Amino acid sequence: MDILTLLPFIVLIGAMFLMTRSAKKKQAAAAQMRNDMQPGTGVRTIGGMYATVKEVHDDTVLLEVAPGVHAIYAKNSIGAVLDDAEYNRIVHGDDQELDADGTVVPDDASSLTGDSDSAEVAKIDLAKGEADDAEPEDAAAKDVKKAKDESKTDGDADSK
Incomplete structure (x- = not known):
């Protein structure tokens, strides 16, 4: 058999190897994230529900979905472990957004002008x-x- 005949098969096997390796790395990172959960941490389930971790067991997690309301979830159902600032911004409506370096992002243009009183909004009474x-x-x-x-x-x- 000629090497040119085998080349497409070799390239295909190499691409499949790289794709499965990448998927395995993502799965390992997700498993590590779930294993590093601590009580008091904010999480988002794969269904999109936000909750606070109360207890962590081998295969399950006890989540507080509302004050005084607890539910048991499988560890695999945790989609993301959130840091405190992001969890508070999403769940409690804290308006302070953070940059990647952890500094507070202002919510208006006053930081650009240096004048915090310059951002007045004109209101129209439609009635x-x-x-x-x-x-x-x-x-x-x-x-x-x-x-x-x-x-x-x-x-x-x-x-x-």
Whole structure:
């Protein structure tokens, strides 16, 4: 048999080896993450539920899904172990987002200008009818409004 005939098979076997090796590394990392869980850690299950670890056993984990509500889950059902800041941001609604280095990310542009009072928001009260008098912002809406106004004036001239 010629080497050129065997080359596609060798490449295919090599690619399969690399793919299975990568998958095994991911599985080992996930198993290590699950084994390193400690009571008090925030987790996300593979179903998307967030909970706090209360007890860790060989194959199971006792999770507190709500204050005073406990459930037993298989360790394999834990999708991610979250750090405290991320868990509190997601579950408790803490608005402070963190960078990769752990610093707090401001939620407005005041950090760019240095002036924290410069970010005032204009509010429109729609109940008073201010929105009806407001000018349309895009060109198409202006054209439609202009055409409506012209048809009103043409209709008034025809009726006289």
